[in-house]
Amino acid sequence: MQGTVDGFSYGLVTPLVAYFMACLGGALGLRCTTRSMLVRRSWRPGWLALGSAAIGSGIWTMHFIAMMGFKVEEAPIHYDRGITFASLGVAIVMVGVGVFIVGYRGATGTPLMTGGAVTGLGIASMHYLGMAGMRLNGQLEYNTVTVAISVVIAVVAATAALWAAGQVRGFLWSVGASLVMGLAVTGMHYTGMAALSVHVHRTSAPVAGDSAASLLAPMMIGPLAFLLIAGVVVMFDPLMVMGKPVWSPVENKPGVPARELVHHPAARRPSLRPRRNLTHSDSRTPQNR
Helix, strand or coil: CECCEECCCCCCHHHHHHHHHHHHHHHHHHHHHHHHCCCCCCCHHHHHHHHHHHHHHHHHHHHHHHHCCCEECCECCEECHHHHHHHHHHHHHHHHHHHHHHHHHCCCHHHHHHHHHHHHHHHHHHHHHHHHCEECCEEEEECHHHHHHHHHHHHHHHHHHHHHHCCCCCHHHHHHHHHHHHHHHHHHHHHHHHCEEEEECCCCCCCCCEEHHHHHHHHCHHHHHHHHHHHHHHHHCHHHHCCCCCEEEHHHCCCCCEEECCCCCCCCCCCCCCCCCCCCCCCCCHHHC
16 A cells, blocks of 8 residues: 655654754864864864764754654654664764865865765765664655655765865855755755655554654754754864964865964065265265365
8 A cells, every 4th residue: 555655744844943953064064174174184183073973963863853754644653773873873974984085185176076975975875774764564665766866966965065165265155065065965855755655564563663752852862962062162163163274275275284374574675776876076075075
């Protein structure tokens, strides 16, 4: 029997809150990525790791907030705890690989394409692994073409977001990049959900796993707390928001190890005024004047 799928059981509340969480995680993570390009190499891994975890936590939280508005009329939905946690780990690891590529190799050319592809695939992998953790008396089926479109959306938008973050041009660029990243996650999510159809089994057997209310709400406390901590780090680092670094990347290229700018006092410029030639009258001694 074909199940009745509803992805907006709470109206626009869950999509809007989910988009906000995706933008929040993207803003913190991409700002940390930008910050990593303005520090010495020894500090770079820490900023990139913080950014990766923020982006991964944000997109994972976005996914499951959106899933709280998803239901199948004919069958209750439960979730496998292990697979659900694994989707969070996949998101952080794969996004981290993409972010580290851009952070160390630069947000241009092949590194940008590679980092964007890995980040986008990480977003898509998190989504479909999270969907694989669903437990209900039915079978999930996907439209291949729509799934492919959802992956392309994730890769293209993630690449654009990393490019914007790599420009190192101030706070507004990071805000724009986070909006694009939020669009990548939410657009991919709802495109992927549009590819889903459910065939419900005619059985009343109990479903294994935990309900959304009992599992997802407590599980989101951890990622939300981490996003709060990352937000505090961003707010209390003066260079993260509006300040300018005391170092600049070599040749002003993102991803290239930074160096200290040494202030050199300006050397005295030689006078360009020609010396006045002494005439016979000028060479007279005061006694002769």
